Amino acid sequence: MPSTIRNIKAELICVIVNDGQAERILKYARKHGVKGGTVTMGTGTVPSKILDFLGLADIRKEILYLLAEQDVAYKVAADISEKFQFAKPNHGIAFTTSVCDITGSRNIVCETREGEDEMNQVKYHIINAIVDKGMAEVAIKAAERGGSKGGTIINARGAGVHEVRRVFAMDIEPEKEIVLILSEVDATDRIVDEIAKDLKLDEPGNGIIFVQNANRTYGIFK
Numbered sequence: 001m002p003s004t005i006r007n008i009k010a011e012l013i014c015v016i017v018n019d020g021q022a023e024r025i026l027k028y029a030r031k032h033g034v035k036g037g038t039v040t041m042g043t044g045t046v047p048s049k050i051l052d053f054l055g056l057a058d059i060r061k062e063i064l065y066l067l068a069e070q071d072v073a074y075k076v077a078a079d080i081s082e083k084f085q086f087a088k089p090n091h092g093i094a095f096t097t098s099v100c101d102i103t104g105s106r107n108i109v110c111e112t113r114e115g116e117d118e119m120n121q122v123k124y125h126i127i128n129a130i131v132d133k134g135m136a137e138v139a140i141k142a143a144e145r146g147g148s149k150g151g152t153i154i155n156a157r158g159a160g161v162h163e164v165r166r167v168f169a170m171d172i173e174p175e176k177e178i179v180l181i182l183s184e185v186d187a188t189d190r191i192v193d194e195i196a197k198d199l200k201l202d203e204p205g206n207g208i209i210f211v212q213n214a215n216r217t218y219g220i221f222k
Contacts, residue, residue, distance in 0.1 A: 010099040011073035011215065013066040014126075015080060016042065016152055016180075017092035022062035025080055029066050032076050037066040042152040042180070045140045061152055063180070067099065077216055086219030093219035095182060097126060097212045124214040125188040127151075129179040129195055131207040136177040139207075142198040143181055146191035151181035182214060 013034075015025055022039045029037060042061040068076060077094050085091045127148075129139050136153040143151065155177060183191050192209055200206050 009070035011068060011070045011096045012099050013064075013068065013073050013077050013080075013094060013096050015064040015066070015077075015092060015094045017062055017064070017084070018090070019060035019062055021084070021092065022064040025064055025084060026066075028080065028083065029076050032079060033072040034066045034068045034076055037064055039064050040154055042154045044152060045137070045150050063152065063154060074216055077218060081218035089221055091219065093182070093217070095124065095126065095214040095218070096216045097214055122213045122215065123185055124217050124220070125183050125185055126212040126214050127179075127181040127183055127188065127191060127195075127209065128212070129181075129199075129207060129209045131177055131179060131199060133175040133177050135199060135207070136179050138198055139179045139195045140181075142194040143179075143183075143191045146194035147187035148181050148183055148191050151179055154178040154180060182217070182220070 013029075015022070017025065019041075026037050026039065040063045042063045044059055044061050066073070066076070073096055077096055081087070081094055086093060127143070129136075131139055140148075140151055140153070179195075181191065188211060192211065195209060196202065201209065
């Protein structure tokens with residue numbers, strides 16, 4: 001008898017915590033319905049004198065990605081925030097974003113997400129900038145002029161990234177860096193414009209920016 005393929009709403013949880021915390025959170029998530037996850041290393045960029053709404057004051061960070069059904073993802077993200085005290089500064093942040101398609105799962109097919117009321121309630125965006133190695137700090141400084149309070153720099157040599165040869169027609173190799181910024185919706189355009197201007201992203205090969213909705217956020221300080 002063939003297995004049943006279910007249409008579901010899938011959600012990606014991203015958790016950013018201090019170095020050494022991701023494995024504990026991953027184990028906790030697995031016990032509460034998440035099948036697995038991926039951990040990469042990052043660098044926090046918020047000056048220590050700023051109580052940033054990202055809560056990223058330490059240098060070394062771990063970024064944990066978890067994929068789950070939407071209902072499970074929302075509950076697990078909230079539970080992680082409570083258990084690991086994300087309400088306290090510098091304990092970590094978490095956010096979720098919609099997944100439009102899944103490849104590599106035989107039992108999950110995403111529902112069409114058009115027309116969701118939830119999309120109108122988004123308060124934060126996730127700005128992702130893929131830039132040449134050494135240019136991430138330039139992007140961060142440009143973003144700060146646009147209203148950003150900081151972000152996280154991810155080395156593209158992180159777990160599994162070497163297996164993905166091209167993203168949006170750009171090679172993702174060790175000489176690239178990924179800048180991750182959580183911004184309030186009203187500030188997103190200004191931040192993106194400043195980064196694009198300083199890094200000359202209108203010229204081929206200098207980098208790319210894409211923006212996602214953050215459906216739920218935890219550990220955010222204004």
